[in-house]
Amino acid sequence: MTTQYFGQRIKRNEDPRLLTGGGTFVDDVTLPDLLHAAVLRSPHAHARVRRVDTAGAEALPGVVAVYTHGDLPPSLQEPLPRLIPHPALVHHKTQYALARDKVRHVGEPVAFVVAASRYVAEDALDLIEVEYDPLPAVVTLEQAVRPGAPLVHEDAGTNVCAHYTQRVGNVDEALARAAHVFTERFVIDRGTAAPMECRGVVAQWDPRLRQLVVWDSTQAPIPIRNGLARLLGLAQGGVRVIAPDIGGGFGPKIMMFYPEEVLVPYAAMQLSRPVKWIEDRRENFAAMNHEREQIHDAAIAVDRDGRILAVRTAFLYDSGAYIPYGLTVPIVASTTLPGPYKIPNYHCEFRAVFTNKTIVSPYRGAGRPHGVFVMERLMDRVAAELGIDRVELRRRNLIQPHEFPYDVGLIYQDNAPLIYDSGNYPATLEAALQKISYEHWPQERARYRAQHRHVGLGVACYVEGSGIGPYEGCRVTVEPSGKVYAATSVGTQGQGHFTSFAQIIADALTVRVEDVIVITGDSGAFGWGTGTFASRAAVVAGSAAHLAAQAVREKTLLVAATKLEARPDDLVLEHGRVSVRGAPGKSMTLAEVAVAANPLRGTIPKEWEQPGLEASRYFAPPRGTFPNGVHAAIVEVDIETGMLKILRYVVVHDCGRVINPMILDGQIRGGVAQGLGGTFYEKLVYDESGQLLTQTFMDYLLPTTMEVPEIEVDHLETPSPLNPLGVKGAGEAGVIPVPALMAQALDDALSELGIRITEMPLSPNRLLEMIREARAQAPSPHPGPLPQGEG
Amino acid sequence: MKKRTGVVRRTTKARVVTPRRRNPVRTDAAAPPLVTRKEITVQVNGVAQTAEVEVRMTLVDFIRERLGLTGTHVGCEHGVCGACTILLDGAPVRSCLMFAVQAAGQEIMTVEALGTPDRLHPIQEAFRDHHGLQCGFCTPGFLMTTLAFLRERPSPTADEIRVALAGHLCRCTVYQGIVEAVSDAAARLRAGTPTPAPRARGGARE
Ligand code: FES
Numbered sequence: 001m002t003t004q005y006f007g008q009r010i011k012r013n014e015d016p017r018l019l020t021g022g023g024t025f026v027d028d029v030t031l032p033d034l035l036h037a038a039v040l041r042s043p044h045a046h047a048r049v050r051r052v053d054t055a056g057a058e059a060l061p062g063v064v065a066v067y068t069h070g071d072l073p074p075s076l077q078e079p080l081p082r083l084i085p086h087p088a089l090v091h092h093k094t095q096y097a098l099a100r101d102k103v104r105h106v107g108e109p110v111a112f113v114v115a116a117s118r119y120v121a122e123d124a125l126d127l128i129e130v131e132y133d134p135l136p137a138v139v140t141l142e143q144a145v146r147p148g149a150p151l152v153h154e155d156a157g158t159n160v161c162a163h164y165t166q167r168v169g170n171v172d173e174a175l176a177r178a179a180h181v182f183t184e185r186f187v188i189d190r191g192t193a194a195p196m197e198c199r200g201v202v203a204q205w206d207p208r209l210r211q212l213v214v215w216d217s218t219q220a221p222i223p224i225r226n227g228l229a230r231l232l233g234l235a236q237g238g239v240r241v242i243a244p245d246i247g248g249g250f251g252p253k254i255m256m257f258y259p260e261e262v263l264v265p266y267a268a269m270q271l272s273r274p275v276k277w278i279e280d281r282r283e284n285f286a287a288m289n290h291e292r293e294q295i296h297d298a299a300i301a302v303d304r305d306g307r308i309l310a311v312r313t314a315f316l317y318d319s320g321a322y323i324p325y326g327l328t329v330p331i332v333a334s335t336t337l338p339g340p341y342k343i344p345n346y347h348c349e350f351r352a353v354f355t356n357k358t359i360v361s362p363y364r365g366a367g368r369p370h371g372v373f374v375m376e377r378l379m380d381r382v383a384a385e386l387g388i389d390r391v392e393l394r395r396r397n398l399i400q401p402h403e404f405p406y407d408v409g410l411i412y413q414d415n416a417p418l419i420y421d422s423g424n425y426p427a428t429l430e431a432a433l434q435k436i437s438y439e440h441w442p443q444e445r446a447r448y449r450a451q452h453r454h455v456g457l458g459v460a461c462y463v464e465g466s467g468i469g470p471y472e473g474c475r476v477t478v479e480p481s482g483k484v485y486a487a488t489s490v491g492t493q494g495q496g497h498f499t500s501f502a503q504i505i506a507d508a509l510t511v512r513v514e515d516v517i518v519i520t521g522d523s524g525a526f527g528w529g530t531g532t533f534a535s536r537a538a539v540v541a542g543s544a545a546h547l548a549a550q551a552v553r554e555k556t557l558l559v560a561a562t563k564l565e566a567r568p569d570d571l572v573l574e575h576g577r578v579s580v581r582g583a584p585g586k587s588m589t590l591a592e593v594a595v596a597a598n599p600l601r602g603t604i605p606k607e608w609e610q611p612g613l614e615a616s617r618y619f620a621p622p623r624g625t626f627p628n629g630v631h632a633a634i635v636e637v638d639i640e641t642g643m644l645k646i647l648r649y650v651v652v653h654d655c656g657r658v659i660n661p662m663i664l665d666g667q668i669r670g671g672v673a674q675g676l677g678g679t680f681y682e683k684l685v686y687d688e689s690g691q692l693l694t695q696t697f698m699d700y701l702l703p704t705t706m707e708v709p710e711i712e713v714d715h716l717e718t719p720s721p722l723n724p725l726g727v728k729g730a731g732e733a734g735v736i737p738v739p740a741l742m743a744q745a746l747d748d749a750l751s752e753l754g755i756r757i758t759e760m761p762l763s764p765n766r767l768l769e770m771i772r773e774a775r776a777q778a779p780s781p782h783p784g785p786l787p788q789g790e791g
Numbered sequence: 792m793k794k795r796t797g798v799v800r801r802t803t804k805a806r807v808v809t810p811r812r813r814n815p816v817r818t819d820a821a822a823p824p825l826v827t828r829k830e831i832t833v834q835v836n837g838v839a840q841t842a843e844v845e846v847r848m849t850l851v852d853f854i855r856e857r858l859g860l861t862g863t864h865v866g867c868e869h870g871v872c873g874a875c876t877i878l879l880d881g882a883p884v885r886s887c888l889m890f891a892v893q894a895a896g897q898e899i900m901t902v903e904a905l906g907t908p909d910r911l912h913p914i915q916e917a918f919r920d921h922h923g924l925q926c927g928f929c930t931p932g933f934l935m936t937t938l939a940f941l942r943e944r945p946s947p948t949a950d951e952i953r954v955a956l957a958g959h960l961c962r963c964t965v966y967q968g969i970v971e972a973v974s975d976a977a978a979r980l981r982a983g984t985p986t987p988a989p990r991a992r993g994g995a996r997e
């Protein structure tokens with residue numbers, strides 16, 4: 001492979017369009033005769049729905065239709081599909097498109113209005129009368145598992161929908177004979193992805209073509225198409241789902257189905273008029289899936305030297321009111337926890353629990369931050385208790401470069417064994433330490449203390465599962481214009497696929513990267529695939545693009561060989577032109593070859609197999625590939641205000657071969673920003689009746705330019721052996737270790753006060769509360785601060 | 792949220808019937824007639840636009856839906872995210888917080904008037920060079936604020952840039968590329984990098 005573009009900081013192909021207001025986001029799609037929809041949502045966390053009276057709404061001029069559960073066809077009166085079943089998930093409850101007899105969280109859709117404008121549709125919502133019988137709500141995890149707790153789903157007879165255990169070795173025995181065992185509880189609360197673009201769906205039904213076209217802000221257009229075809233009784237080919245430009249996804253824009261994703265297409269068909277629904281921000285807070293809430297009771301056993309003998313965690317996972325997405329998040333949490341360390345005995349066990357809150361599904365990190373938080377906090381505890389430098393303790397336990405592939409002994413979220421494919425964990429750690437000048441930290445720290453400044457350093461390690469199957473595909477076509485078109489079904493939400501895939505293809509065909517036009521997320525352009533999740537697009541779709549481009553390259557040489565009357569191995573493809581080695585006059589451009597490959601008359605040779613310069617290829621990895629990284633930061637706390645200032649933040653990351661360092665750094669940095677938000681500013685707050693109190697950006701605080709620091713990023717490149725490009729995923733890496741890292745840095749900064757962080761997210765208020773409490777009491781020796789001077 | 796009603800609905804213990812509320816737009820004959828529609832003329836990207844609008848229509852909806860200028864985005868509809876920022880008589884404002892009728896007689900500039908894909912404005916060029924955007928949803932708002940900011944402060948420090956942009960949310964980036972881009976754009980403008988003439992693009996008229 002010539003490597004002209006691969007690995008280069010190439011400016012993005014999509015930017016000129018996006019910078020000039022030329023993007024097409026779902027809300028930008030407008031059609032003649034368009035109707036607008038609005039959703040009536042439950043104001044109650046838990047209530048029986050006695051009666052819904054829509055007469056007033058229907059009478060309002062401009063209202064075209066009002067739907068309640070009973071108005072839907074039988075296929076939409078059923079609970080919505082289950083996305084990922086699991087044998088342990090015994091109560092796989094999914095929501096109705098519109099509530100039937102009960103609402104189970106604030107924001108659950110109850111009625112759906114279609115009107116001439118969104119303004120009128122919202123007027124109509126006010127005219128719908130709903131009679132509710134409020135029921136006691138289960139809001140917290142601990143409440144939900146208490147005997148006698150109100151049941152979110154009575155027919156399940158319990159709020160626990162799954163109980164799942166994985167084991168390696170014999171933890172009990174190891175705990176019994178270990179020199180030291182430490183146990184601790186860790187609590188992680190809710191947050192939301194808050195993409196800048198809320199969700200949206202536009203649907204158009206063409207009765208003559210019997211074609212349904214749906215623009216959907218989804219990360220997974222193909223599964224949406226397949227599901228819609230089934231629910232609406234159409235052929236898959238009769239449904240085209242387009243995920244156009246998406247204003248950030250981060251996980252929750254993949255669901256299959258959010259109610260609106262079936263209601264809008266259904267209404268468009270039923271009314272034979274296009275319908276648009278755009279989620280507003282307040283709806284987004286209550287109606288787009290949340291994440292992060294878990295409570296871990298964890299234990300670690302080590303020998304005298306701090307070598308890990310066993311780790312155990314038993315945790316509660318809050319699924320919210322339904323669990324359509326299955327057990328991905330808790331499985332990822334429990335399988336990410338071991339991280340880069342050798343843990344001979346491991347026991348993880350979780351109970352997935354229903355509560356009367358918004359549904360939970362993966363949000364960037366998807367359980368990984370939890371696993372890393374628990375593991376790294378345990379390591380810090382061991383370091384403090386045993387008086388071993390925290391970094392030295394980690395060094396002693398790291399998996400070594402010669403130990404790959406390393407079988408952790410667990411089953412990962414893709415149902416394949418959890419085997420780390422490649423990596424160099426000690427090198428990553430040392431690189432990060434060097435970057436943050438760890439060896440000088442004791443003096444630095446002393447200097448800060450002398451100035452009465454509360455400054456701390458943190459270092460956190462992680463391994464991230466990425467690039468899982470089952471497969472993705474790509475079709476590459478050279479058109480007679482010489483332009484190269486590539487279509488893949490993975491949607492793109494800002495990750496730069498229009499450029500990174502173009503780089504891969506441009507290299508294979510020796511064309512300019514801007515001459516490769518990539519189409520993503522349109523089932524009409526490419527109809528096979530699963531979606532953009534689990535940091536997999538570059539790995540799986542990128543590899544498919546590579547294979548397809550290579551196939552087109554071979555075909556190009558084959559066709560040119562016929563035309564130029566030369567042997568394929570005498571041909572060279574350079575700068576988009578095929579020439580015969582040693583015969584400079586004999587050459588053809590790619591465009592000419594494309595024309596020749598699709599003749600109007602005559603014959604095509606058998607070995608061409610098919611006309612045209614086109615190939616589709618699929619890539620199906622055997623299992624996930626595992627990037628790793630280390631983040632380090634220096635953080636200052638103002639103990640009078642609880643405010644935080646990040647003085648330095650460094651990332652050393654190894655995600656195999658790098659396609660475009662600029663895009664990669666953007667992914668990592670953006671992840672860190674979200675991690676910092678989720679650590680210190682963002683928290684979804686429910687009151688005891690299950691009301692979501694944070695439904696605006698005034699109460700749910702996203703980081704701004706004033707909160708986030710510059711982030712220094714370095715890369716190591718340990719190629720993955722599992723794909724032809726040697727790449728690993730990078731979309732989630734930035735977010736994963738941030739809570740663990742910040743906890744350690746805060747412990748360090750506040751060590752004189754004896755503060756130990758065991759909960760996330762924090763806030764300036766919460767931190768101040770902890771500081772005040774700690775100052776009120778004398779600093780307690782246990783659980784101890786990190787050793788002073790040692791860092 | 793087009794209608795600005797109470798933000799949090801509280802539960803009560805008793806059986807609740809959501810009260811029937813009257814549509815405020817439709818009134819009884821006895822009351823003086825409410826003005827619900829009004830004709831306005833605004834200059835949009837150099838083109839005069841006259842239209843009759845509902846008085847409750849927000850300026851951003853007018854720009855996007857009536858004029859078809861969809862480069863201005865809606866991220867929150869409550870004035871926090873900055874995605875809807877446009878220039879009104881040269882000053883950056885949040886078009887989700889204004890009604891279209893309030894803009895009558897004024898001059899609006901949206902991102903569509905900046906550069907074209909073939910000929911980016913130096914600010915846009917700098918955003919591209921510094922990877923100041925990922926999904927691009929927040930970007931038009933940042934660009935409009937930057938345009939006004941650099942007119943006022945042609946040589947800003949990084950800290951000043953951060954303060955100037957603190958009213959904009961971007962969920963994809965860590966703002967680092969944006970801050971670098973603005974600083975670079977300032978340098979390009981100071982160096983006299985030619986800027987494309989503002990495009991007269993008033994959008995579609997009804
Ligand atoms: S949409 Fe106007 S500030 Fe967010």
Ligand code: FES
Binds near residue numbers: 927929964
């Ligand atoms: S680039 Fe996506 S929100 Fe800013």
